Amino acid sequence: MTIKKLMAALFATAGLAALPASAANIFIVNFDGPGEGFNDPTPAAPVGGNPGTTLGEQRLNAFAYAASIWGANLQSTVDIYVGARMDPLACDANSAVLGSAGPTFVNRDFPAAPGQGTVVAGHWYHIALANKLAGEDFVPDFVHISARFNSELGKPNCLAGSPFYLGIDGNAGTLIDLSTVLLHEFGHGLGFSTTTNGTTGAYNGGFPSIYDKFAYDNDANKAWNQMTDAQRAASALNSRRLVWTGLNTWVSALFTLDFGTPQLQITKPFSIAGLYQVGEAAFGAQLDDKRVEQKVGQVVDQTNGTGLACTALSTANAKAVKGKVALVDRGVCGFAVKAKVVQDAGAKAMIVVENVDVTPPADMAGVDATVKIPSVRVTLATGNAIKGALAGGDDVKVQLEMNWLQLRGADRLGRTMLFNPKPFQPGSSISHWDTSAERNLLMEPFINADLTHSVKPPKDLTLPMLKDIGW
Ligand SMILES: [Zn+2]
Structure with missing residues (x-):
């Protein structure tokens, strides 16, 4: 057994917010100083089921509410302590760090208590999970999860006008629902994070995390706990090819995620035939409704030699794309502008080629009700493959379509x-x-407005994921 300390988290002289007895007890430990954060005395009117009468009280109530949801969903005989504080975190007018949380310690190679599950040898476990599996508290003088949240949110220069919604009824409207953010961050602290360095691929202290056992690369055909550092570093950039193989999540995804994944299939020439990832357009026909199977015609003779399609096409270009899928380059003008230009030239659909080497292909914003053709965005690599085939004299034939057999946000095996x-x-x-997951999931990197406070199917996959790692 080797306990590894991740960060200092000594108990301060702090009050505990007790919760009703549940399947696991989760306590919030108030680490804030007098007059700030959870102790902010600014009067506040009760809101959305939160009866607190000061800003500090309302914050603490929201934390206790989120902790009670996790407590009701998890099983542990060992109490879980979350050291929490609200501090000024990074933010500007347009973006902000909402909060962060993680385990204070990780542990490995400890014995499991009878009936508490299996401990996989040689893998790090977040301390709250290690305690659960062992049936004892390995760090009785410390908190198990450390959480910090942004106290400045909604103030000038920190997403002004978008403060945390402190009600617990989910009616956040245009505000940011603190309860949802808390559920997300506590999810990380309970086990939804790897301890492996994604940039270098290096394990923490030479051992993989239990998370790595289930992170499987569909091209390397290995999980993260089976790879070299270099393979992991490459896998960390192998967009949408890294999947979670846990059985609970696999089964739950079937009745949580929507069916239907947009895709580009190249059917000719053989040299580049296959499935390619696409980003979808907010304008024009959607692939749900409109499937296009056609040859590709490239826009080539625009300003500076690229196929920007920002102004009416030349006669030669219009001829090249008429009745085909127009291949255009990203840049200079909006996506919907390009779509209108190639539509006016008679194109049946549009593929926009990304102009920087980023993956996966992002969706495309834009508004133009007169655009009727479907559009997708592909990566620079995909675009270059198509251009290379065209330059070599090949006909390139594509199918733009929704794959109704594939869950949205999952691979072909679900x-x-x-x-x-x-x-x-x-x-x-x-x-x-x-x-890309739909419905939106709690543990996506961005908090979507349509999330609920449920952490399990059919609304969410966080609980099955935690069950996969041993909860
Ligand atoms: Zn997160």
Whole structure:
């Protein structure tokens, strides 16, 4: 047994907010100083089921509410303590760190208590889970999860006008629902994060995390606990090819995620035939309704030699795309502008080629009610493959369609995808679900407005994921 301390988290002289008895007791330990954070005396009117009468009280009530939801869903004979504080965190006018949380310690190679499950040898466990499996508290003088949340949210220069909603009824409207953010962050602290370095691929102290056992790369055909450091670092950038193989999540995804994944299939030439990832357009026909099977015509002779399609096409270009799928380059003008330009030239659909080497292909914003054709965005690599085939004199034939057999946010075997964009996003990559998931999931890297406070199917996959790792 080896306990590893991740960060200092001594008990301060702090009050405990006790919760009703449940399947697991989770206590919030108030680490804030006098007059700030949870102790902020600013008067507040009770809101959305939160009876607190000061800002500090309302914050603490929201924390206790989120802790009670997790407590009701988990089983542990060992109490869980969350050291929490509200501090000024990074933010500006347009974005903000809402909060962060993680385990204070990890532990490995400890004995499991009878009936509490199995401990996989040689893998790190977040301390709250290690305690549960062992039936004892390995760090009785310390908190098990450390959580910090942004006290400045909603103030000038910190997403002004979008403070945390402190009600616990889910009616956040345009505000940011603190309870949802708390459920998300506590999820990380309970086990939804790897302890492995996604940039270098290096294990923490030479051992994988239990998370790594279930993070499986569909191209390497290995899980993260079976790879070299270099393979893991590559897998961390292998967008939408890294999936979660846990059985509970696999079964739950079937009745949590929606069916239907947009895709580009190249059927000709053989050299580049296959399935390619696409981003969807907010404008024009949706692939749900409209499938297109056609040859590709490239827009080539626009300003500076690229196929930007920002102004009416030349006669030669219009001829090249008429009746076909127009291949255009990203840049200079909006996506909907390009779509209108190629539609006016007679194109049946549009493929926009990304102009930087980022993955996966992002969705495309834009509004133009007169655009009727469907559009998708592909990566620079995909675009270059198509351009290369065209330059070599090949006909390129594609199918743009919705694959109704594939869950949205899962691979073809129904395994939910992890978030691994290129470039790597420290703090977000690997330890979240991919953003393509629909319905939206609690453990995506962004808090979507349509999330509920449920952590389990048919609303969410966080609880089955935690069960996969031993909860
Ligand atoms: Zn997160």
